[in-house]
Amino acid sequence: MSDAVPTPPDASPTTPSEEAAASPTASSAPSPEAYDDVPVEAWSGVHRGPLRAGEWVRLTDQKGRRHNICLEPGKTFHTNRGGMAHDDLIGREEGFTITSSSGGEYLVFRPLLAEFVVSMPRGAAVVYPKDAAQIVAMCDIFPGAHVVEAGVGSGALTCSLLRAVGPFGRVTSYERREEFADVARKNVGQFFGGPEGSDHPAWNLSLGDLAEELPRSGVRADRIILDMLAPWECVEAAADALLPGGIICAYVATTTQLSRFVETVRLHGGFTEPQAWESLVRDWHVEGLAVRPGHKMIGHTAFLVTARRMAPGERAPRKTRRPAPGAYGADYTGPRPADVPAE
Structure with missing residues (x-):
């Protein structure tokens, strides 16, 4: 018995180069659309691509201390470890390390919602x-x-x-x-x-x-x-x-x-x-x-x-488990289920 996979009736033969191009593991450059920004209409609060003026970024130092700054051309952000020019961040892909004027290292990402x-x-x-x-x-x-x-x-x-x-x-x-x-x-x-x-x-x-x-x-x-x-x-x-x-x-x-x-x-x-x-x-x-x-x-x-929420006029089945002794005792002053008498 042959192990060959039959060609579909409507399929035309493909060349080895065409097969490689169609293969999901083929090495090919991603399309430019893969790096497009998230559509504005999505209102996601997320951006892709190079950092832009007007965006917020999160700087994290080696001790885990965090600073959120809004990027503005010509401005400098100052810390106890020196300053960093906003222009040195604008235009770069997030996920890099920048060194302040006094040698402090800071990780730069856009902030997650959390x-x-x-x-x-x-x-x-x-x-x-x-x-x-x-x-x-x-x-x-x-x-x-x-x-x-x-x-x-x-x-x-x-x-x-x-x-x-x-x-x-x-x-x-x-x-x-x-x-x-x-x-x-x-x-x-x-x-x-x-x-x-x-x-x-x-x-x-x-x-x-x-x-x-x-x-x-x-x-x-x-x-x-x-x-x-x-x-x-x-x-x-x-x-x-x-x-x-x-x-x-x-x-x-x-x-x-x-x-x-x-x-x-x-x-x-x-x-x-x-x-x-x-x-x-x-x-x-x-x-x-x-x-x-x-x-x-x-x-x-x-x-x-x-x-x-139940449908109008409908009620959920009553709980079959009895309340613990004293749950609705003399010290309880809140709302009381209809089937639980006052003690």
Whole structure:
């Protein structure tokens, strides 16, 4: 039996040189398009190619100290290890080392989103990348989604949400404090690189309380993220605005907030059983045989709670597991499930 592979009926014979050119392992120069910048219409906040004037870059020294600077022709950035001319960075591909006038070495890259949000100016505390990643993944934020966010803070989570929904989705943010909204607007504009005075086309930032403003707007949403002191005050408004199958998510710092929110969602009855968790991130030291946990750890930052919206008039099956003794005892003062009598 022959091992030859039959030629398809419509295929014409190819020469060895043509076969080599068609082979995925063939050595050939990439097309110029492979190095094109990311399309502006993508609103990714990312650039490819040589560093340009007006871009932000991240300088990291040998001790891990970081500096974010905006490149401007003719300017010099000064550190305790001497200065570096911006013109020496502009026009180079990122991922290089530059030496300052006093001999300090600095690694130069464009900042990643996770790096940008922990070093940007703050009005309120930021949602750390580990929690933003959990929100995007566990709330299933998808391109084209409409996400409502209450408590914009400094804009850290907003950047992740906008990246996830893309230019064809929508993020509607509500913020009570004007000074926080101003900081968030500047940070989001800086990261995505929009023209001065213009916002991301998928973003709408409003001053006001979600519990009051969302019902007035008539908006229907796929996901609602509550990053605020009293998210339980917004459960009714969120339930009315969420589409069936949509997700409500709360980001809270304390166990008392966690308990109050979970019990309020349970008592509402229009959601699935709330799921609560936190994430901890620990780095590792790796040098030859010296492999051990690092001395730095991002421990507790916040608790996350999610639940899915039931269809109108539908209720999720009741939990069959009985509460622990004393869970709703005399010392408990929060919302109480309808089938749990007061003690």
